[in-house]
Amino acid sequence: VRRSTILDVCVRAEFHTLVLISIFLLFAGHNAPGGGFIGGLVAGAALALRFLAGGAPEIRAAVRVHPFVFLGTGLLLAAVTAVTPLLVGDDVLESALTTYDVPPVGEVKVTSSLVFDVGVYLVVFGLVFLLLEALGSGVEEPSVESNAAPDPEATP
Amino acid sequence: MLPMLARVLGKRVYLLAAGVPAVVVVWAAWMAPRVDDGEVVSQSVTWVPALGLDFDLRLDGFGLLFLFLIGGIGALVFAYSRWYMPDRPDNGRIAGILVGFAGAMVGIVLADNLLALFVFWELTSITSFLLIGTDDTKADARSAALQALLTTGAGGLAMLAGFVLVGQAAGTYSMSAILADPPTGFVVDVALVLVLLGALTKSAQAPFHTWLPGAMAAPTPISAYLHSATMVKAGVYLIARFSPVFAEAAPWRPIVVSAGLASLLIGGYRALRQHDLKLLLAFGTISQLGLLVVLFGLGTPEATFAGCALLVAHGIFKAGLFLAVGVIDHEAGTRDIRSLHPLARHWPTITALSAICAASMAGIPPMLGFIAKEEALDSVVAPGVPARWLLALLVVLGSMLTVAYSARFQWGAFFGGWHDPLRSTQSIDPPHRPPRGLTAPIALLAALTVLGGLVPLSFDWLVVGAASALQLVDDAYLALWHGLTLALGLSAVVLVGGLALFVGRLTVERAQARLHIRASADRAYQAALSGLLRSAADVTAVVQNGSLPVYLSIILLTIVALPGTALVVDPVIPDSWTFATSPLQVVLAIITVTAAIAACRSRRRFTAVLFIGAVGYGMSALFVLHGAPDLALTQLLIETLGIVVFMLVLRRLPDEFPVRKVRASRYVAVGISASVAAFVFVFSLMATSSRRAQPISDEFVTRAVPEAGGSNVVNVILVDFRALDTLGEVTVLAVAAVGAMMLVRGRRTAPDTADQQPPEGARSTTPGEREP
Numbered sequence: 019v020r021r022s023t024i025l026d027v028c029v030r031a032e033f034h035t036l037v038l039i040s041i042f043l044l045f046a047g048h049n050a051p052g053g054g055f056i057g058g059l060v061a062g063a064a065l066a067l068r069f070l071a072g073g074a075p076e077i078r079a080a081v082r083v084h085p086f087v088f089l090g091t092g093l094l095l096a097a098v099t100a101v102t103p104l105l106v107g108d109d110v111l112e113s114a115l116t117t118y119d120v121p122p123v124g125e126v127k128v129t130s131s132l133v134f135d136v137g138v139y140l141v142v143f144g145l146v147f148l149l150l151e152a153l154g155s156g157v158e159e160p161s162v163e164s165n166a167a168p169d170p171e172a173t174p
Numbered sequence: 175m176l177p178m179l180a181r182v183l184g185k186r187v188y189l190l191a192a193g194v195p196a197v198v199v200v201w202a203a204w205m206a207p208r209v210d211d212g213e214v215v216s217q218s219v220t221w222v223p224a225l226g227l228d229f230d231l232r233l234d235g236f237g238l239l240f241l242f243l244i245g246g247i248g249a250l251v252f253a254y255s256r257w258y259m260p261d262r263p264d265n266g267r268i269a270g271i272l273v274g275f276a277g278a279m280v281g282i283v284l285a286d287n288l289l290a291l292f293v294f295w296e297l298t299s300i301t302s303f304l305l306i307g308t309d310d311t312k313a314d315a316r317s318a319a320l321q322a323l324l325t326t327g328a329g330g331l332a333m334l335a336g337f338v339l340v341g342q343a344a345g346t347y348s349m350s351a352i353l354a355d356p357p358t359g360f361v362v363d364v365a366l367v368l369v370l371l372g373a374l375t376k377s378a379q380a381p382f383h384t385w386l387p388g389a390m391a392a393p394t395p396i397s398a399y400l401h402s403a404t405m406v407k408a409g410v411y412l413i414a415r416f417s418p419v420f421a422e423a424a425p426w427r428p429i430v431v432s433a434g435l436a437s438l439l440i441g442g443y444r445a446l447r448q449h450d451l452k453l454l455l456a457f458g459t460i461s462q463l464g465l466l467v468v469l470f471g472l473g474t475p476e477a478t479f480a481g482c483a484l485l486v487a488h489g490i491f492k493a494g495l496f497l498a499v500g501v502i503d504h505e506a507g508t509r510d511i512r513s514l515h516p517l518a519r520h521w522p523t524i525t526a527l528s529a530i531c532a533a534s535m536a537g538i539p540p541m542l543g544f545i546a547k548e549e550a551l552d553s554v555v556a557p558g559v560p561a562r563w564l565l566a567l568l569v570v571l572g573s574m575l576t577v578a579y580s581a582r583f584q585w586g587a588f589f590g591g592w593h594d595p596l597r598s599t600q601s602i603d604p605p606h607r608p609p610r611g612l613t614a615p616i617a618l619l620a621a622l623t624v625l626g627g628l629v630p631l632s633f634d635w636l637v638v639g640a641a642s643a644l645q646l647v648d649d650a651y652l653a654l655w656h657g658l659t660l661a662l663g664l665s666a667v668v669l670v671g672g673l674a675l676f677v678g679r680l681t682v683e684r685a686q687a688r689l690h691i692r693a694s695a696d697r698a699y700q701a702a703l704s705g706l707l708r709s710a711a712d713v714t715a716v717v718q719n720g721s722l723p724v725y726l727s728i729i730l731l732t733i734v735a736l737p738g739t740a741l742v743v744d745p746v747i748p749d750s751w752t753f754a755t756s757p758l759q760v761v762l763a764i765i766t767v768t769a770a771i772a773a774c775r776s777r778r779r780f781t782a783v784l785f786i787g788a789v790g791y792g793m794s795a796l797f798v799l800h801g802a803p804d805l806a807l808t809q810l811l812i813e814t815l816g817i818v819v820f821m822l823v824l825r826r827l828p829d830e831f832p833v834r835k836v837r838a839s840r841y842v843a844v845g846i847s848a849s850v851a852a853f854v855f856v857f858s859l860m861a862t863s864s865r866r867a868q869p870i871s872d873e874f875v876t877r878a879v880p881e882a883g884g885s886n887v888v889n890v891i892l893v894d895f896r897a898l899d900t901l902g903e904v905t906v907l908a909v910a911a912v913g914a915m916m917l918v919r920g921r922r923t924a925p926d927t928a929d930q931q932p933p934e935g936a937r938s939t940t941p942g943e944r945e946p
Binding site for chain 2: 047051054060062063066092144145149150
């Protein structure tokens with residue numbers, strides 16, 4: 019397999035920034051464009067870049083947790099946020115809102131729907147991860163030419 | 175919780191489980207004086223108000239009788255299981271399901287709301303399924319469990335439909351309200367037939383009786399509890415509740431009474447053929463339930479009263495007999511009367527106890543069963559019962575069969591009546607004495623049987639209370655001696671006839687062997703099941719033929735045909751036309767359209783995918799122009815990831831599209847696409863200009879900040895206002911991800927395992943490559 023060193027290095031450099039951006043989007047989502055879906059997709063795209071650079075082993079090296087863990091945790095978070103209000107006596111998925119005063123940052127508003135959104139984020143990310151891993155494993159061995167082909171196209 | 179405790183307690187977990195029904199008995203006893211005064215104890219919890227699903231609990235005399243049965247026999251059977259069940263890892267699970275079942279049964283008899291009753295009803299079906307299939311390594315246990323579930327489940331669904339019809343006709347789902355003011359009419363008649371389907375399948379009445387003998391695959395205590403004493407009586411319970419009010423409705427009596435009589439006779443007849451003691455009792459149960467159904471189905475006060483008495487008597491003696499079979503099975507290792515040595519010599523106590531119960535089943539004085547049978551015969555010949563002489567004849571015949579198979583049971587089980595040295599697999603050594611824990615519950619049940627017979631007053635209050643909760647019963651009481659009545663004469667006839675059948679058993683067996691009616695109801699079930707499976711396979715083969723283009727065409731054509739027709743029939747002409755609000759839109763539109771056309775025309779799959787991606791990017795740019803950054807961002811990301819995933823899939827496909835051999839199919843495809851495009855165009859045009867109601871988005875916008883604390887409305891909708899939708903979508907995503915992975919894995923592992931790389935190897939090459 020011929021690996022492009024430039025692509026490799028650039029992607030490594032970008033990866034963490036992209037994940038940070040995705041997390042920013044996740045938190046910003048409540049008031050500005052973003053949210054769990056978009057954040058998860060950005061994180062997934064970051065992972066896809068790693069994949070393009072180095073194939074399935076590369077993403078396994080980048081994220082050492084199994085994709086099922088993301089799917090499961092995400093679903094669990096979303097479901098738990100959905101059910102928790104019942105315990106307090108509210109309706110399903112009723113959202114709660116509290117404002118904390120964190121000294122250096124100032125006022126931080128926390129809603130329970132943020133937890134829900136984190137769940138969405140995790141599920142979307144897990145989905146992309148799983149697809150890449152399932153469809154992409156064994157990609158480097160049999161077909162060198164098709165591996166080279168998507169590189170320039172899919173990173174606009 | 176019980177499975178966890180079972181690890182520590184082992185089989186003693188059953189004793190703990192026995193505490194639950196014991197508490198039911200105590201509670202019932204606590205309530206008994208209040209209920210006996212005619213008070214109805216009720217409690218209501220609103221559950222789903224929108225569906226009229228209130229969780230109304232209601233306890234009256236009839237419910238009390240059932241509570242005693244469920245709790246009393248439950249406690250005895252659970253305690254018995256402690257000594258009966260072998261050491262197995264899932265004892266905790268079985269105990270848990272048993273307790274769950276007991277709870278569901280209590281729910282059935284306490285629920286006043288029909289829908290709540292249905293929920294408990296199905297719960298008992300499911301727990302019964304799980305318990306029959308306890309030995310899940312045996313194929314016949316699994317198929318028996320499935321048959322029981324299918325039969326009672328299908329009946330339960332019919333019953334639900336009946337409940338809904340009755341509930342709609344009456345305007346309430348409260349059983350007490352419906353029975354107080356019963357609706358009438360054709361719809362109600364249909365509903366009653368449906369409800370009866372549920373009741374008759376549950377109570378294993380002909381022609382749905384075939385699941386009950388199969389259910390004997392369950393361990394004996396479970397059969398004793400579920401399939402003789404309690405669950406199968408749920409159907410009887412429902413019939414008893416409805417009968418006093420609906421007995422005059424057109425379909426009620428003919429169906430109930432004929433099904434009951436058929437079961438009475440078929441059960442008794444087939445019980446005489448059985449060599450397996452448990453099967454003998456199972457057919458006996460069908461027969462006895464048949465008699466109960468007849469009695470309650472008549473709906474006359476006398477019959478109802480007799481039914482209540484028989485309910486108690488049957489619960490006690492049948493549980494005792496089943497437990498006795500359990501002892502034989504457990505200690506002698508077989509329950510085939512042809513391989514059993516005469517056990518009476520070794521086990522005088524068990525023999526005597528079983529004799530008492532069998533005598534009660536046969537209706538021999540002075541047992542409780544005799545009193546009940548006497549009442550039953552008395553009520554059948556009472557004036558006012560339609561076709562009473564025919565009815566009496568059939569009931570007498572059925573009772574004779576009952577006497578005969580009771581004798582067969584006792585003689586075969588303990589006196590070696592059918593002992594065949596050739597078949598005997600059992601060692602010559604006398605079986606050792608059963609532990610006290612197995613004997614004690616039987617002794618208690620037998621004692622109750624005798625007590626009820628000798629001192630009828632001990633059960634009188636319970637039975638009278640139960641019967642009068644159902645309908646007005648005047649001056650009925652249990653007594654051993656009613657004087658020289660017609661029923662007494664009939665009882666004598668029954669006993670003599672039954673004993674004659676027993677004495678002439680060889681002749682009877684020869685006659686039965688010659689008649690040799692193969693179980694037609696069982697065959698009907700098998701035929702129906704295989705027919706259903708076959709037709710399901712056929713339908714699937716036609717509907718799901720596996721061709722994606724066909725699926726797609728059908729979906730698209732449906733879109734054009736249904737809403738499209740509506741558009742043509744009632745068109746909305748837009749008031750004003752806006753071509754474009756900015757020149758950029760025109761440019762983007764041209765790019766998008768060009769890309770779409772190019773995608774269709776490209777020969778190579780790879781190019782087509784790229785053009786489709788371009789279409790997506792064009793769309794997201796349009797979203798940006800329209801001020802929807804969230805949507806645009808999502809679309810953009812999806813397109814990007816979509817292309818990556820497409821590329822991965824394309825590796826496995828040929829580079830170029832196959833050339834269509836038939837030109838016509840190409841034209842069909844073009845035609846479909848064009849019509850869909852035209853439809854979508856017209857539809858969007860009309861839809862945007864025909865909005866009349868206030869757009870819901872306005873409300874969302876105003877509510878977003880104060881209620882959800884977020885100013886990004888799209889996100890607030892996703893995670894707050896419409897969070898349930900999102901939860902569903904997320905679940906779908908997760909399932910789709912797992913499904914896609916399985917598809918890919920399954921496809922790859924099956925044909926070409928060779929080229930799949932072991933993950934360890936793949937991982938180990940990574941570090942080496944990583945170092946530049």
